[in-house]
Amino acid sequence: MSKSSVTPARTKRVGAQLTPEAIIEASLRIAARGSADAFTVRRLGEELGADPTAIYRHFRDKDELLLSVADRTLGEVLDSIPDGLDWKDRLRALAAGSLAVALKYPAVSSIMASRTTRRTNEFRVVELILGAVTEAGLDGAEAAVHYRMVGDSLLAHVGQRAAYLLLDPESRAGDESSWNREYRLVDAHGFPNITRLAQQLAEVTDDQIFHARVEALITAIEQRAAAVREA
Amino acid sequence: MSKSSVTPARTKRVGAQLTPEAIIEASLRIAARGSADAFTVRRLGEELGADPTAIYRHFRDKDELLLSVADRTLGEVLDSIPDGLDWKDRLRALAAGSLAVALKYPAVSSIMASRTTRRTNEFRVVELILGAVTEAGLDGAEAAVHYRMVGDSLLAHVGQRAAYLLLDPESRAGDESSWNREYRLVDAHGFPNITRLAQQLAEVTDDQIFHARVEALITAIEQRAAAVREA
DNA sequence: CGCCGTTGTCAACGGTGTTGCGCGAAGTCG
DNA sequence: CGACTTCGCGCAACACCGTTGACAACGGCG
Numbered sequence: 001m002s003k004s005s006v007t008p009a010r011t012k013r014v015g016a017q018l019t020p021e022a023i024i025e026a027s028l029r030i031a032a033r034g035s036a037d038a039f040t041v042r043r044l045g046e047e048l049g050a051d052p053t054a055i056y057r058h059f060r061d062k063d064e065l066l067l068s069v070a071d072r073t074l075g076e077v078l079d080s081i082p083d084g085l086d087w088k089d090r091l092r093a094l095a096a097g098s099l100a101v102a103l104k105y106p107a108v109s110s111i112m113a114s115r116t117t118r119r120t121n122e123f124r125v126v127e128l129i130l131g132a133v134t135e136a137g138l139d140g141a142e143a144a145v146h147y148r149m150v151g152d153s154l155l156a157h158v159g160q161r162a163a164y165l166l167l168d169p170e171s172r173a174g175d176e177s178s179w180n181r182e183y184r185l186v187d188a189h190g191f192p193n194i195t196r197l198a199q200q201l202a203e204v205t206d207d208q209i210f211h212a213r214v215e216a217l218i219t220a221i222e223q224r225a226a227a228v229r230e231a
Numbered sequence: 232m233s234k235s236s237v238t239p240a241r242t243k244r245v246g247a248q249l250t251p252e253a254i255i256e257a258s259l260r261i262a263a264r265g266s267a268d269a270f271t272v273r274r275l276g277e278e279l280g281a282d283p284t285a286i287y288r289h290f291r292d293k294d295e296l297l298l299s300v301a302d303r304t305l306g307e308v309l310d311s312i313p314d315g316l317d318w319k320d321r322l323r324a325l326a327a328g329s330l331a332v333a334l335k336y337p338a339v340s341s342i343m344a345s346r347t348t349r350r351t352n353e354f355r356v357v358e359l360i361l362g363a364v365t366e367a368g369l370d371g372a373e374a375a376v377h378y379r380m381v382g383d384s385l386l387a388h389v390g391q392r393a394a395y396l397l398l399d400p401e402s403r404a405g406d407e408s409s410w411n412r413e414y415r416l417v418d419a420h421g422f423p424n425i426t427r428l429a430q431q432l433a434e435v436t437d438d439q440i441f442h443a444r445v446e447a448l449i450t451a452i453e454q455r456a457a458a459v460r461e462a
Numbered sequence: 463c464g465c466c467g468t469t470g471t472c473a474a475c476g477g478t479g480t481t482g483c484g485c486g487a488a489g490t491c492g
Numbered sequence: 493c494g495a496c497t498t499c500g501c502g503c504a505a506c507a508c509c510g511t512t513g514a515c516a517a518c519g520g521c522g
Contacts, residue, residue: 018500041479051502053480058500062479063402113344113387114394115402118409123417123425130424143424144431149443156344156387163345171294171346178349186354193361193374194354200375212380216451220443223450248470272510282471284511289469293510 018050020058020068027069031105036166039107067119069105070112074121077101078128087132088218091150094128095214098158106162113159126151137225146224150217157213161206249281251289251299258300262336267397270338298350300336301343305352308332309359318363319449322381325359326445329389337393344390357382368456377455381448388444392437 026047030038041062045052059065080097081090102109116122126147133146164172179202188195257278261269272293276283290296311328312321333340347353357378364377395403410433419426 037477040477042477053503054501056480110345114341114391115398116406116409118405118413123414123422126414127422127424130428134424140428141431141434144428144435145439145443147428147432148435148440149447152388152391152440153384153444156391157383160345160383160387160390167345174349175347178347182349183354183357191354191358193358193365197361197371197375197378200372201378203372204375204379208376209379209383212376212451213384216380216447219451219454220447268508271508273508284472285470287511 018048018054018058023048023055023058023065024069024072027065027108028072028105031069031107034106034165036107036168066108066111067115067117070108070115071117071119071121073101073105073108074117074125076104078121078124081128087135090128091132091218092214094125095154095210098154099161099210102158102162103165106165108162110159110163110166113155113163133221136221137229138221142224142228146221149220153213153217157210161210249279249285249289254279254286254289254296255300255303258296258339259303259336262300262338265337265396267338267399297339297342298346298348301339301346302348302350302352304332304336304339305348305356307335309352309355312359318366321359322363322449323445325356326385326441329385330392330441333389333393334396337396339393341390341394341397344386344394364452367452368460369452373455373459377452380451384444384448388441392441 023044026044027039030043030047041055042052044055048054055065059068077094077097077100080100081093085093129147129150130143133143133150138146164175167175179198183194183201184198186194194201254275257275258270261274261278272286273283275286279285286293286296290299308325308328308331311331312324316324360378360381361374364374364381369377395406398406410429414425414432415429417425425432
């Protein structure tokens with residue numbers, strides 16, 4: 001105890017087959033395969049060529065591993081954002097990057113939709129959004145609330161899309177075709193708007209929705225900043 | 232086949248202990264208890280005083296039951312919306328009602344955040360939102376996209392809040408305290424905005440965020456309608 | 463009455479995350 | 493250099509999950 005607590009960092013065995021890094025990378029490889037139930041401890045062991053339970057020597061439980069993996073994907077998002085953009089385009093780039101990464105690792109981001117990693121890359125994302133709303137002209141409590149609005153909305157939308165990707169094929173088929181089936185058959189008297197817009201509802205694309213949601217966030221910040229400036 | 236298809240409704244046994252109704256109500260009772268893993272087939276059997284697998288005589292699988300239960304909760308939402316509101320207040324009432332129901336049955340709405348029930352009450356909600364955006368002045372593809380924006384955003388936010396409620400206590404404690412712990416300790420040079428706004432970030436309430444998100448949706452519809460009117 | 467479909471029970475299957483035990487090798491120290 | 497400790501790993505097992513198939517009891521109907 002006396003000596004080991006003096007040099008705790010050196011305790012690492014050189015010949016350790018598994019490292020947190022290797023486990024995280026294997027997790028990403030599995031998550032990228034996309035199939036719904038892909039990311040299990042046993043499959044992770046398979047991918048690593050090791051016993052599944054060996055993972056527990058490096059992460060307390062699957063949740064802690066997941067947080068680490070998720071933070072790694074946040075790093076990918078940040079790397080995709082170019083410098084020199086104004087606040088609006090920075091938020092747009094963040095949104096687009098988040099979506100791309102979420103669709104790349106759906107198993108991860110669907111679970112993380114309502115979590116925080118509390119790790120370094122998350123701090124960088126928070127800083128980025130706060131910088132954007134600050135540049136837009138908000139500060140103090142206003143900035144804090146609008147950061148949370150942007151962060152939570154982005155996370156939620158991206159998690160939604162990822163979760164949808166993970167649905168078993170039959171459930172997804174049911175959801176997908178509903179606009180062309182169930183919604184076409186509703187009673188025209190009771191549901192005039194659905195009846196009138198059935199065709200357009202079936203034609204809406206995910207990208208249109210995503211665009212509308214992102215622009216709504218930007219507009220909201222803009223409006224609030226304008227109101228503050230006036231006061 | 233010939234006779235049973237003539238009177239399919241009468242096939243019901245009079246003495247049937249279990250009915251779809253009873254199962255849905257038991258599910259709601261369990262979901263309302265709130266604990267994370269509460270809603271399992273075995274616990275449902277316990278609540279019903281029957282064998283867990285008896286449920287499969289009335290629902291194809293747990294997913295189908297879940298869709299039915301979710302649609303029932305949508306009914307509760309609709310019942311909470313008063314008549315005679317203009318489109319903005321109708322959307323606000325829908326949002327508030329959805330949140331209230333989601334927090335009442337977190338186990339249900341957290342799973343349903345990226346699903347559609349394709350059942351009657353969902354049609355009514357869709358009709359309601361479409362009516363609102365129509366009243367706001369949108370039509371055709373514009374109305375369809377903005378309906379999806381509102382519907383998906385609402386579902387996502389509400390599912391997020393519900394999922395958070397279901398987190399095991401230690402994870403939730405970690406997430407909750409992070410604004411007062413990890414975020415207070417970041418490097419002031421690398422993260423000036425976080426450092427400056429740490430106090431305000433810790434003080435943001437869920438209701439403030441919810442309000443901001445709902446108003447952002449309304450503002451976006453308003454702006455789009457104004458732009459369309461001008462053209 | 464006797465058939466038959468419906469409904470509940472029971473045991474079991476394959477899957478999940480997780481833990482306790484033992485082994486063997488790497489690092490430390492007399 | 494040998495003994496001792498430490499620790500990463502494999503193995504077997506546990507509790508729980510959703511789901512299935514066989515079987516028994518029961519009611520309605522010919």
